[in-house]
Amino acid sequence: MLFLCALGVSSVSYSYPGVFPQSVFKNLDCGLYWFGNNDSYEKAIPGQSNSYYGSSKPTIIYIHGWQNGTSQNQNRETFNRSDSGGPDVDLAYAWRQAGYNVGILYWNQFADEGEVKDAEAKVWSQNGPQSMRWRDHNGSYHTGPGKSAGQLMFESLRDNMANYTGSRLILAGHSLGNQMAIVVAKKLKDGISAGNANSKLKPKRVALLDPFYSNGSKSYLNDQWTGAKARTYVDQLKSWGVIFEAYRSSSVSNTFLVGDENKGLLNKTAFLELKPWYFQSWQQGEKHGAAVWHYLWSFDFSVPGIKSSSDLGLSAKTSDSRVQTLMNGNQRLIHDLGAYTKSPGDDRHKYGGRL
Template identity: 65%
Template sequence: MRQLLLSCLLCLCGLAQAATGVFPDSTFNNLDHGLYWFGYGDTWQKAVPGQSNAYYNASKPTLIYVHGWQNGSTQKKNRETFNRKDAGGPDLDLAYAWLAAGYNVGILYWNQFADEGEVKDAEAKIWTASSPRAMRWRNSSGVYSAGPNISAGELLFRSYRDNLAGYSGSNIRLVGHSLGNQLAIVITKKISDAVSAGSMNSKLLPKRVALLDPFYSNQAKSYLGNKWVGEVCRSYVSELKSKGVIFEAYRSSGASSTGFIGDSNSGLMNMTAFSELKPWYFASTQLTEKHNAAVWHYLWSFSFNPPLISGTSNQAASARTSDSRIGTLMNGTQKLVQDQGAYTKEPSDDNFKLQAR
């Protein structure tokens, strides 16, 4: 029953979120991963260390998104982009407002590694290259091939490190959805360790990390010394907060609210500026759409003024809310629960109320 519910909630997420026709067939026929920079209208250019990129400026604030599980996506030649109409979101370029505000906008792809029939097999690749599935990757014919001998977390960290080596700005934000939230945390931890070791410029440490409907599987993992993934993520976030990294989290579905499907990891949620979204414009059975809503709702919310806490002039959390305000909410004792705007997709009419964590 647990696996059935998990499949209903997550199995089609990669397909629902992805865009077809944006990338050439070669992107799916051959192994391709790492950082891509985006311009308006889902135009893109892969980041290559040492080479200029039409969509990247080393002095600009930067948003980088990390996707989650991608079961079946490679054969469909699908990859997530910034138009989320196939995920129940608006038929809009959700990078537009960010680009217009002067941001670099990128995606860290690991979709061919994340294309597994079992979510735990994809999850293991975040942490280790030595799980039963190792780092195998899938091509557009559905065939798996042996992959590199380093984890997805390390691969994406290296892509980030090498392509942002000359970064001179002062604001990097990582955003991770579902399993991708674990990657956002792991990458930030690796960056922090490198900064502490003196091998990376401190400007590369993300200032803010957003966890969107995050997923953590249940049970201890041998590749983590018999610890739960949620437990390790909590320890990383605790350390990173002490280094000044700001964390926000948004729940939109049962993927992160019930221990029956996965680890609710309430301890970690309580360490963040935590908001419970209510995407009630979807039916109760539309679990996948609700899970996906966290992504496009967050990206879209940057286009509008921050929501308010009902009955006050105090701001709630959104992508547009300032870093300092998110930090205040993170260090508070209450969570935010959506109080208005639950039946409309556009974030402009959202308000929230405070509740005990």
């Protein structure tokens, strides 16, 4: 078996939308991929040019969450979400048209666990319940590297963007991927402070998309909850100047027996309560995924207004200064109009109290 997370290998570009060769599931393959039109992509390799990356461009990087069963299905998340109830559009198109690099940090083979807590542990530590095992295309597990997935994703981003000169880096993490986005941002902070990471890699914004945290203390975190650890990191990152926004679209994050709603974290962010009422109440999986494509797609539309106010609401298109004002304020936003249509283009928000 090959470990392709950090080794230099020849980069290959594929033009088939969302199609990955069996080799990326047969062997361990993780880290940063850059995307072009219609889900064409090219793996980022340190020191090699990439068709879909420009070192001076603003950049958004998406990070997925739990991936149970995807290795056997040979499936990876991309920027077309029509297979999970989303719109049949390239969600990265508007970003690229605005001059952005668009990438995905893949840790899917580590996140392919039957128990979500086993995948969660790998974000933080190599010493969790299943260590760093990874899953192949046959569903078999293999011993993984002696580094956490959080460390591997940080190193992939750091090494592949060592020459970055752009003015804007956004990290957007879905579900468990919101924990990964926070961990990677913290590692970037520490790396920059230590002088071993490019200072241009300080994230401007971190978007937490229907974030998930499990209940309970974790031995690999000295008996802290992951939610509590994340709040500590977010406080440090906010003090460093990072702007946080959060979007909740389902009840997945606050299922009593599994999920920690983590209200304390959400109240530290510019927070929007989405209402994807075009799905039925029992379609929580689809609602959970809606936060991803709602956020990414919102960059293609004007910023929503707020009921009975001249203020602007929250979306990927909202200015940094406005998001920061919302983050530091004492109110959350609630989806008011546009809840029955998938397009963010007809949305309106209203103010509500903090959780």
